[in-house]
Amino acid sequence: xxxxxxxxxxxxxTSHRPTxxxxxxxxxxxxxxxxxxxxxxxxxxxxxxxGDAISCGAIEIAKTCQENGVMGLSFxxxxxxxxxxKAGIHLPMLLYPxxxxxxxxxxERYKLSPTISSLEEVSLxxxxxxxxxxxxxxxxxxxxxxxxxxxxxxDVAREILDAPNLSLVGVYGHAMVATSGTSSLEINSKIEKQxxxxxxxxxxxxxxxxxxxxxxxSSSETLLCFPEADFNTVEPGRLIMGIxxxxxxxxxxxxxxxxxxxKSRVVSIKRIESAVLAADVQLFTVDTNTxxxxxxxxxxxxxxxxxxxxxxxxxxxxxxxxxGPVHSEMLRLDLSQVPxxxxxxxxxxxxxxxxxxxxIEELADQWNTNVFGVMHAIRNSVSRVYL
Ligand SMILES: *Cc1c(COP(=O)(O)O)cnc(C)c1O
Numbered sequence: 599x600x601x602x603x604x605x606x607x608x609x610x611x612t613s614h615r616p617t618x619x620x621x622x623x624x625x626x627x628x629x630x631x632x633x634x635x636x637x638x639x640x641x642x643x644x645x646x647x648x649g650d651a652i653s654c655g656a657i658e659i660a661k662t663c664q665e666n667g668v669m670g671l672s673f674x675x676x677x678x679x680x681x682x683x684k685a686g687i688h689l690p691m692l693l694y695p696x697x698x699x700x701x702x703x704x705x706e707r708y709k710l711s712p713t714i715s716s717l718e719e720v721s722l723x724x725x726x727x728x729x730x731x732x733x734x735x736x737x738x739x740x741x742x743x744x745x746x747x748x749x750x751x752x753d754v755a756r757e758i759l760d761a762p763n764l765s766l767v768g769v770y771g772h773a774m775v776a777t778s779g780t781s782s783l784e785i786n787s788k789i790e791k792q793x794x795x796x797x798x799x800x801x802x803x804x805x806x807x808x809x810x811x812x813x814x815x816s817s818s819e820t821l822l823c824f825p826e827a828d829f830n831t832v833e834p835g836r837l838i839m840g841i842x843x844x845x846x847x848x849x850x851x852x853x854x855x856x857x858x859x860x861k862s863r864v865v866s867i868k869r870i871e872s873a874v875l876a877a878d879v880q881l882f883t884v885d886t887n888t889x890x891x892x893x894x895x896x897x898x899x900x901x902x903x904x905x906x907x908x909x910x911x912x913x914x915x916x917x918x919x920x921x922g923p924v925h926s927e928m929l930r931l932d933l934s935q936v937p938x939x940x941x942x943x944x945x946x947x948x949x950x951x952x953x954x955x956x957x958i959e960e961l962a963d964q965w966n967t968n969v970f971g972v973m974h975a976i977r978n979s980v981s982r983v984y985l
Contacts, residue, residue: 616863617863617981621856622854625855626856630643643834645835650678656682664689673694674696676693690709691709692770720757723764730764735769736771737769739772741773752808755806773819793820813830818843839856839857841853858985862894866941869890872886882921898977899980900980903923906966912950913933916951
């Protein structure tokens, strides 16, 4: 191990553990503006921040949304929504079902709107809400997850209108179809039918003179394929984070990936000299003179337990491979081809190092997943640095 450590290399802004990802807020802004250009000016934009904004960090993404004309935010986790509220976000916030009506006081305090799917839920919220609460009705068009079935939706809406402490601010749906083992034609025809069911439900509500301020259905894929499902509000998540759908030919735009880099640093180096330890006590066998570098990034941080054997990372602009097994919070690199490596050197899993670059698509391939899978995998133990 070298004695010549540059200590300045070992610190980053947000954490003492030098493992971080770089999130580009200009990319988020660009994606919002792309969408604004694409959509009719009468269509509003909600942004789905579930999964901590696909690991980009909900608070910073919410701030960028608020500064760029987004109308509302939706969350799969009430705690994330509260954290955003406390950070100064004043936009309307929709919660997918993830808390109980007994938390009504908290929802009132932070102005969070729950999803209602049944008559039972209406009566529970009505019982627990002290002052007043804006709520959304969800329509289930086939996902069999949250939502009232289309034929029940009018009854539930009426029941919400009857509750003096609940205001119906919106009705939303979400296309959910099985994608494995199905042709894209079959997928599209199922989504079309779900859009039709949602449209019919809105029409019925209209016939009953039930006024619905927010009518929302499209998440990213539906939004790109079915302009007729824009209604008056759309609700993408992945597109805002710059995750593209290359197979969808409609509404093609340049989306900018928000995740620009994933990096760590070498914290320890050892050379495998001959006869240091007998081969029969070693965890695995490597050639004599192999240089092993340890990096504080492991599967509990989101690095996969299994990567392609061809997986490479960059150090000093050169490609080196990961030596398995990967551990909970660290992994090994084979630094034999970069003998000048030192403790503190930057290790690039995604992004640029010298002349070379690992793209998010290449990283996704190494990890046997797609871009969404890479982003989703990255845990909170990896610091986020905002560009
Ligand atoms: C996940 C989700 C979205 C956003 O989906 P993307 O594919 O990320 O755009 C929108 N609405 C609901 C109800 C969701 O569950």
